[in-house]
Amino acid sequence: MAPEDASGWLAGVRERLLAWFDVEKRPLPWRADRDPYRILVSEMMLVQTTVAAVVSYFDRFVAEFPDLASLAAADEERVLKAWEGLGYYRRARQLHAAARAIVADHGGGMPRDPAAVRALPGVGRYMAGAILSQAFDLPEPIVEANSRRVLARLVAERGEVTTAKPLARLWEVAGRLVAGERAGDFNQALMELGALVCAPREPRCLICPVAESCEARRLGLQAEIPRLPARTASQEVAEACAVVVDAGRVLMVRRAGPGLWAGFWEFPTVHLVGPDPAGRGGLGPSIDLERGVERLTGVEIVVGSLVHSLSYGVTRYRVRLDAHAATPRPRPGGAELVPGSGMSAAAWVEPGGLRELTMSAAGRRLVAAIRSDPAAWGLPE
Helix, strand or coil, X not given: CCHHHCXXXXXXXXXXXXXHHHHHCCCCHHHCCCCHHHHHHHHHHCCCCCHHHHHHXXXXXXXXXXXXXXXXXXXXXHHHHHHCCCCCHHHHHHHHHHXXXXXXXXXXXXXXCHHHHHCCCCCCHHHHHHXXXXXXXXXXXXXXXXXXXXXXXXXXXXXXXXXXXXXXXXXHHHHHHCCCCCHHHHHHHHHHHHHHCCCCCCCCHHHCCCHHHCHHHHHCCCCCXXXXXXXXXXXXXXXXXXXXXXXXXEEEEECCCCCCCCCCEECCEEEEECCCCCCCCCCCCCCCHHHHHHHHHCCCEEEEEEEEEEEEXXXXXXEEEEEEEEEECCCHHHCCCCCCCCCCEEEEECHHHHHHCCCCHHHHHHHHHHHHCHHHHCCCC
């Protein structure tokens, strides 16, 4: 008989896990109350991101947008700026769209119907369960990375846990476990156990509150479970950008959509080698930097030396970005150079104004490099 088929097993896991959670739970800001808006924000932020990384962003974001109405009323650029640095900007747009849908379709209050919550932009089965259980104590199950690992070990699920049949079993087990009292606390306890004790490698079984109910531990399979698909190797990408300086100002481009960083500002950038993770389009393959900048901005430039290189990861790509100093080509009679006849919105920006623009983390790193040695880029000290 499978462990989850025994009522005593289910009751024992619930009881011991809740007792552990009452003592060991972390004082996270979205746990201060049962506000469904704060829970929605936290869950959107926590997608593929650690709790430690999210806390400071969460506090700043809800200070800027304290409720659904204020978030729904904001323009997208302001929302992206508040999210800046956290990554996965598609989630910021989905959160913004979800707030607008709740205001428009549900009178500004989070619906309690699971189907209505799952219909919100960016909200799938797991996130709907997290919101409904934590905010309203509805017995909705959750299966995400941490809880999936705990559940797979508890019932010794040996199949690849991202495939249909094993995953369906874990959802079924989660549904049976959450059916008791304190559904929201139980779901949080399940995730907390995965984060603090039931680690991907070297789980801390000796201090686990449900070790005696764990089938994987009984069979000595903690290291083999959960079984995950093989990781896909990162694809290598090369890009180049120009830090174009004229009269102490820097040429910046606002990226058009759609694409990974649509609406973000960046130093004019061309894609050189490998797949384009940003989906810029329009420039063609391997265009040189001078022609690329002209096509993007309408500004003819002279590319100088390579001043700085950085690497960064985005989704399944590993990107190397080479940044070159550059200047505009001399203009007859010293005419004022006005960008804007290119493919993208462009503007000259004072160095101190760069911090006001919404940029990717890689863009921010390049700004820091420029500020640390402005003379190398042709800027005043």
